[in-house]
Amino acid sequence: MTGAAKKAAQEPQGDFLLEAREVARVLEGDVPVHLVRGVSLTVKAGDFLAITGPSGSGKSSLLYLLGLLDTPSTGEVFIGGRDASMLNDDARARVRLENLGFIFQFHFLLPEFTALENVMMPMRRLGRLSDREIKARAEKLLTDLGLGDQVKKLPRQMSGGQAQRVAIARALANDPMLILADEPTGNLDTASSRNVQMILKDIAAQGNRAVVAVTHETDFAEKAGRRIHLVDGRIAENA
Amino acid sequence: MRLLAFIALKHLLARKRQSIVSLLGIVIGVAFFLTISSLMQGSEKDFMKRLVDNSPHITVYDEYRTPRKQPLQTLHPDAVIELRHVTPETETRGVRGYRQILDQLQATPGVRASAVLTAQAILSYAGRDISLNLNGMIPSEIRDITTIEDHMTQGGVDDLIANRDGIIVGEGLMKKENLRMGDNITLASSTGQVRTFKIVAAFRTGRANYDETEAFVDIKRVQAMTGRSNRANSIIIKLADPNAALAFSRALEARIGYKSVSWQEASEDLMSTLFIRNLIMYSVVSAVLIVAAFGIYNIISTVVMEKHRDIAILKSMGFQALDIQHIFLVQGALLGIAGCLTGLPLGMALMTALGRVRFKPPGLTDPVNMPLDWSAPQFILAGSFAFAAAVLASYLPARKAAQVQPVDILRGNT
Numbered sequence A: 001m002t003g004a005a006k007k008a009a010q011e012p013q014g015d016f017l018l019e020a021r022e023v024a025r026v027l028e029g030d031v032p033v034h035l036v037r038g039v040s041l042t043v044k045a046g047d048f049l050a051i052t053g054p055s056g057s058g059k060s061s062l063l064y065l066l067g068l069l070d071t072p073s074t075g076e077v078f079i080g081g082r083d084a085s086m087l088n089d090d091a092r093a094r095v096r097l098e099n100l101g102f103i104f105q106f107h108f109l110l111p112e113f114t115a116l117e118n119v120m121m122p123m124r125r126l127g128r129l130s131d132r133e134i135k136a137r138a139e140k141l142l143t144d145l146g147l148g149d150q151v152k153k154l155p156r157q158m159s160g161g162q163a164q165r166v167a168i169a170r171a172l173a174n175d176p177m178l179i180l181a182d183e184p185t186g187n188l189d190t191a192s193s194r195n196v197q198m199i200l201k202d203i204a205a206q207g208n209r210a211v212v213a214v215t216h217e218t219d220f221a222e223k224a225g226r227r228i229h230l231v232d233g234r235i236a237e238n239a
Numbered sequence B: 001m002r003l004l005a006f007i008a009l010k011h012l013l014a015r016k017r018q019s020i021v022s023l024l025g026i027v028i029g030v031a032f033f034l035t036i037s038s039l040m041q042g043s044e045k046d047f048m049k050r051l052v053d054n055s056p057h058i059t060v061y062d063e064y065r066t067p068r069k070q071p072l073q074t075l076h077p078d079a080v081i082e083l084r085h086v087t088p089e090t091e092t093r094g095v096r097g098y099r100q101i102l103d104q105l106q107a108t109p110g111v112r113a114s115a116v117l118t119a120q121a122i123l124s125y126a127g128r129d130i131s132l133n134l135n136g137m138i139p140s141e142i143r144d145i146t147t148i149e150d151h152m153t154q155g156g157v158d159d160l161i162a163n164r165d166g167i168i169v170g171e172g173l174m175k176k177e178n179l180r181m182g183d184n185i186t187l188a189s190s191t192g193q194v195r196t197f198k199i200v201a202a203f204r205t206g207r208a209n210y211d212e213t214e215a216f217v218d219i220k221r222v223q224a225m226t227g228r229s230n231r232a233n234s235i236i237i238k239l240a241d242p243n244a245a246l247a248f249s250r251a252l253e254a255r256i257g258y259k260s261v262s263w264q265e266a267s268e269d270l271m272s273t274l275f276i277r278n279l280i281m282y283s284v285v286s287a288v289l290i291v292a293a294f295g296i297y298n299i300i301s302t303v304v305m306e307k308h309r310d311i312a313i314l315k316s317m318g319f320q321a322l323d324i325q326h327i328f329l330v331q332g333a334l335l336g337i338a339g340c341l342t343g344l345p346l347g348m349a350l351m352t353a354l355g356r357v358r359f360k361p362p363g364l365t366d367p368v369n370m371p372l373d374w375s376a377p378q379f380i381l382a383g384s385f386a387f388a389a390a391v392l393a394s395y396l397p398a399r400k401a402a403q404v405q406p407v408d409i410l411r412g413n414t
């Protein structure tokens, strides 16, 4: 890339909260594994993007690249118009802390901490609010998700659906512009699954942030405004 | 940092049993370290105190370290002169001009000095001959220069000042020879002169040999008995600051020429023995703490292994590598601090118990308490060593934790 092209690439990318340009990820080895092959996409505020595809098609791998947990072998990821490929590990962690919220198939709450403490954790790490404000915000997030009476509970004392909602509250803690979810309903019963789907849809509908969710479930994908279908690490369908 | 410490604490509390076991290692290590170290330092200090108090800080002998320079050499310092078969001049024994030297020394602030003429004498009593070390001293100066007054059991130095024909002997000798206060004893010098002394005071230092062989009399009597009037064969010096003895003795020797030996020089071999003893004991107690450190390494490694997923989550949340490293370093530090907080009091309890023990060391006639050093440096040393060991032990696992890549963990989990 020439200096000028590089500079152009770093310029703010319109209103996109997230942009991927020809992102590819190869695991080097005796037999190189192509996880993602040249994916480009854009996400604006208010978007609800579903990523579908068969098992092993590279959905999770793509999500890690979009969430700066992994670095593309080629191509760039822009978060809020900033080229993340230029950033070192600490700076990428900072971007995750301030701008991104992750939800996984399993709630992945820290087992030693109560629901409230789990939700407070990212805010305490960011350190922008006072302890009291952090606690109040965590309580509000949990109450909004219908967990007002669960704040003192440890993850193991909650149902899967409840724990997943705590995880959503945690992802929202620092008011990120982008929520990245990897099969967030994959491990839930139908009722809880529908509940979580609606919550994510609402988050996107508020308009100031975007949700990108990997899912197997067709009814979930249908709720999303946009859908990308991956096959073998490539976008096969973009609707 | 408060958040990281909070997470660290929770991790430890979630594994109470393991944490307590590894804590126990540190507790025992600290207690052991403290006790042994204070015992060693205590006995060393005790020993040094005896050494410094009970002997002169500097002794000036009536001899030279090297043969005196020949006048020819002094005259032509740069000339190539070789003198062969030079026999050192036979001099009358004794420090020449000791009065001037004494006057000079006594005029120096912080310096006390006195002349001594020692001689062997034979005590013939009840048909037996016993060899005694006669310390001829200036009676009024004995107190300044020796600690013998502290060990008096009957009478005192004043009695010697009052009675110039008096003698101060050890309880050991009195017991052995069935002597009493006020008894007259007859001593013979090597020149055959015989004199009678009256026992005016008795001491007991607890060192059996000393108490049986040493005796103090007026220097004039020894001078008369040995036919060396106005002679002293050594000058003994006490300094206000015993640690200055080495430098002072060097300067003194350079000035007066006579061999001046500081207590440090006189006990050089003892010092190196002490040094080796310290080396051995610190190696041993350190080994205890190193074993304890392995315990800490073990539990923190275990926590890190078990927590790979949580580390991945924390990192995906936006925690940086150093945050993660700190979480686990803090765990080591917490164990170290908790280890000190319990280990130091335990060590103090052990020290108190040991301090009550009385025993009779060989060569001493009285039982003594275990000498223990209760000074702050002991506690600081034991505490900081344990803390450092704990933090160091957690360093490797903490670094490993920091290097965990979230994707590696997440890929395996989803």
Ligand SMILES: Nc1ncnc2c1ncn2[C@@H]1O[C@H](COP(=O)(O)OP(=O)(O)OP(=O)(O)O)[C@@H](O)[C@H]1O
Binding pocket: A027, A033, A034, A035, A053, A054, A055, A056, A057, A058, A059, A060, A061, A062, B411, B414
């Ligand atoms: N560490 C790895 N080494 C080798 N191959 C890997 C590794 N991680 C993932 N893969 C492979 O890369 C491909 C993409 O994996 P990825 O987890 O992104 O798929 P996915 O679409 O999320 O699948 P699923 O729907 O089952 O979660 C798969 O074929 C997977 O087997």
Ligand SMILES: [Mg+2]
Binding pocket: A059, A060, A061, A182, B414
């Ligand atoms: Mg997946």
